[in-house]
Amino acid sequence: MRMVFAQTxxxxxxxxxxxxxxxxxxxxxxxxxxxxxxxxxxxxxGIAEQNAVSVAAGLALSGKKPYVYSIIPFVTMRxxxxxxxxxxxxxxxxKLVGVGAGFEYGSAGYTHQGVEDFSVMRCLPNMIVCGAGDxxxxxxxxxxxxxxxxxxxxxxxxxxxxxxxxxxxxxVGKASVLEEGEDxxxxxxxxxxxxxxxxxxxxxxxxxxPYVISMHTVKPIDKELILSLIDKGVEINTFEEHTxxxxxxxxxxxxxxxxxxxxxxxxxxxxxTFSHYVGNQYYIKEQFGxxxxx
Numbered sequence: 001m002r003m004v005f006a007q008t009x010x011x012x013x014x015x016x017x018x019x020x021x022x023x024x025x026x027x028x029x030x031x032x033x034x035x036x037x038x039x040x041x042x043x044x045x046g047i048a049e050q051n052a053v054s055v056a057a058g059l060a061l062s063g064k065k066p067y068v069y070s071i072i073p074f075v076t077m078r079x080x081x082x083x084x085x086x087x088x089x090x091x092x093x094x095k096l097v098g099v100g101a102g103f104e105y106g107s108a109g110y111t112h113q114g115v116e117d118f119s120v121m122r123c124l125p126n127m128i129v130c131g132a133g134d135x136x137x138x139x140x141x142x143x144x145x146x147x148x149x150x151x152x153x154x155x156x157x158x159x160x161x162x163x164x165x166x167x168x169x170x171x172v173g174k175a176s177v178l179e180e181g182e183d184x185x186x187x188x189x190x191x192x193x194x195x196x197x198x199x200x201x202x203x204x205x206x207x208x209x210p211y212v213i214s215m216h217t218v219k220p221i222d223k224e225l226i227l228s229l230i231d232k233g234v235e236i237n238t239f240e241e242h243t244x245x246x247x248x249x250x251x252x253x254x255x256x257x258x259x260x261x262x263x264x265x266x267x268x269x270x271x272x273t274f275s276h277y278v279g280n281q282y283y284i285k286e287q288f289g290x291x292x293x294x
Contacts, residue, residue: 001157002030002099004135008142009067010034013041016146018065024052026070026099049079053094057086060093065146071105072098072114072155076121087151088124095145096121096153101131101191102241102270103284104158106277113284114155115270118189119246121153122219129219130172131155131190136163137216140170148172157191164193164214175222181211185229188239189215189248192268192290196239199292218248226255235264241290244269 010033013019020041021034035042045052049070056066068075075098076083087094098117105112121129128150132138138156145152164178175187184203188196193214200210211234215222229236236256238249249267256265270288277284285291 001132001135001138002027004138005069005097005099005142005156006030006033008139010037012143012146013038016065018063019146020059020064020066022052022056022059022066022068024049024068024070024074026074031069049074050082053079053082053096054086056094057082057090057092061090065093065095067095067097069097069099071100071112072117073112076114076117076153080120083151084124088126091126091150093149094151096151098153098155100158101155103275103281104191106279106281106284109278110275113275115242115275116246117153117155118218118240118242118248119250122246122251124151126151127219128152128172128217129155130217132157132216133176133188133190133193133214134163136166137170137176137214141172141216144172155190164197170216173217173220173222175225176214176216177211177225178214179210179212182209182234184208184235184237185211185213186237186239187211187213187215187248187252189218190241192239192241195290195292199239202292215248215252218251221251221255223255226252227259230256230259230261230263233263235266237266237268239290240267240269241285242269243272245272 022043025047052068056068059066075096100114103113121127130141186196200212203210238252240248244267277287
């Protein structure tokens with residue numbers, strides 16, 4: 001998925017002269033294609049994330065369309081004050097791109113694990129928050145981001161993902177219903193989508209008829225879709241490789257609570273605790289009960 005981002009952004013930059021890329025010394029071999037073709041629009045500011053965001057805000061105020069690329073904790077939390085003030089508060093056209101969703105950098109320890117990014121970015125006014133579930137969603141969200149003039153955060157996977165069966169146009173702010181159902185809705189985001197598909201197969205074997213939904217935009221959440229499920233009395237489950245506090249599950253729960261109607265609801269995600277596990281993504285997910293392929 002990282003390569004899809006880099007290659008697609010390079011293609012878009014060929015026709016949009018305002019697109020530029022800022023990185024705090026990250027993305028070697030991934031961002032090379034952009035740097036080679038557009039060296040005057042590629043800015044490596046060194047290991048200085050706060051500066052990267054402020055530089056991007058300055059570029060945006062000069063009419064450019066900057067994308068800031070780094071590992072999730074570094075592009076969302078190390079420079080949070082700059083994002084809050086220079087980007088969100090000033091409503092500058094800066095796109096933040098976080099790589100290494102969930103436990104994808106699990107072997108590097110908790111400092112590199114991206115499990116709070118949705119929560120952190122969701123709380124900021126003006127900020128659109130996305131987490132592509134597959135390569136096609138990544139490509140479409142990125143293309144649309146060039147026409148969006150407000151701040152935006154995009155979470156992308158470290159590794160390429162398969163392409164799911166998208167039956168309709170992928171649109172920022174609207175969930176993708178990958179499979180229609182009747183009695184239960186499985187709503188996933190980002191790199192939990194393969195697990196959602198696996199879980200749907202298990203439920204079908206038990207005689208249930210699940211909706212399979214990719215909620216690739218966490219903010220603004222697709223209230224219309226959620227309310228339609230509530231009106232039908234459909235049980236709702238959410239899936240995220242992210243803390244259950246403030247992410248997809250919280251966003252969906254808020255819609256349910258404010259609807260004034262009750263449906264059965266369950267969140268699957270990282271509990272409200274720190275991960276002290278070090279290892280590959282599959283191993284750490286297993287410690288939190290987030291593997292559904294068994």
